[in-house]
Amino acid sequence: xxxxxxxxxxxxxxxxxxxxxxxxxxxxxxxxxxxxxxxxxxxxxxxxxxxxxxxxxxxxxxxxxxxxxxxxxxxxxxxxxxxxxxxxxxxxxxxxxxxxxxxxxxxxx
Amino acid sequence: xxxxxxxxxxxxxxxxxxxxxxxxxxxxxxxxxxxxxxxxxxxxxxxxxxxxxxxxxxxxxxxxxxxxxxxxxxxxxxxxxxxxxxxxxxxxxxxxxxxxxxxxxxxxxxxx
Numbered sequence: 707x708x709x710x711x712x713x714x715x716x717x718x719x720x721x722x723x724x725x726x727x728x729x730x731x732x733x734x735x736x737x738x739x740x741x742x743x744x745x746x747x748x749x750x751x752x753x754x755x756x757x758x759x760x761x762x763x764x765x766x767x768x769x770x771x772x773x774x775x776x777x778x779x780x781x782x783x784x785x786x787x788x789x790x791x792x793x794x795x796x797x798x799x800x801x802x803x804x805x806x807x808x809x810x811x812x813x814x815x
Numbered sequence: 816x817x818x819x820x821x822x823x824x825x826x827x828x829x830x831x832x833x834x835x836x837x838x839x840x841x842x843x844x845x846x847x848x849x850x851x852x853x854x855x856x857x858x859x860x861x862x863x864x865x866x867x868x869x870x871x872x873x874x875x876x877x878x879x880x881x882x883x884x885x886x887x888x889x890x891x892x893x894x895x896x897x898x899x900x901x902x903x904x905x906x907x908x909x910x911x912x913x914x915x916x917x918x919x920x921x922x923x924x925x926x927x
Contacts, residue, residue, distance in 0.1 A: 737913070749905055795857065795858070797916075801912055802848070802863060807855060
């Protein structure tokens with residue numbers, strides 16, 4: 707199987723600062739990883755993904771870093787905005803999706 | 816495209832009642848799955864399907880049944896509702912098992 711855990715259940719950042727959300731997984735055979743954002747009362751929304759043959763991938767204001775040696779995944783959000791306030795999940799995929807419990811990000815204006 | 820559509824959005828059941836949560840996707844995805852989300856527990860897989868006619872159990876399948884007669888639909892049936900099934904349920908679909916999953920908006924179920 708697979709076990710996915712996030713390092714911090716909550717994170718508060720000032721508007722305009724960068725946010726870093728960390729995630730650890732247990733199974734080195736997992737080869738696909740996704741970050742999701744979930745706003746209150748809504749379903750999870752895809753943010754960015756990365757495959758195990760990469761160690762970094764960038765999107766618009768977001769970057770995902772993958773360290774396969776220590777089985778660690780991080781999501782970096784640049785210039786955090788109030789609209790980024792949400793719960794963020796990472797998922798490790800190996801035949802099925804294994805989700806972490808989520809980090810609640812609060813952006814302080 | 817509508818994406819993944821779940822109905823109903825909210826439901827209250829009495830203990831022992833049965834009901835079906837509906838899920839439909841219009842993206843021609845082969846892989847569909849049901850999760851429940853409880854505080855502090857993250858998303859836990861109930862059942863999944865890799866294509867029409869094929870279903871399998873996830874992490875927490877007890878008390879739930881699924882079927883996949885078409886590619887588009889993947890209903891989740893609660894056989895005899897229990898208070899422990901109070902949760903938010905999400906349906907998801909993806910093109911394959913190792914591609915991005917799209918989620919519905921969820922069904923908030925309360926069993927009293």
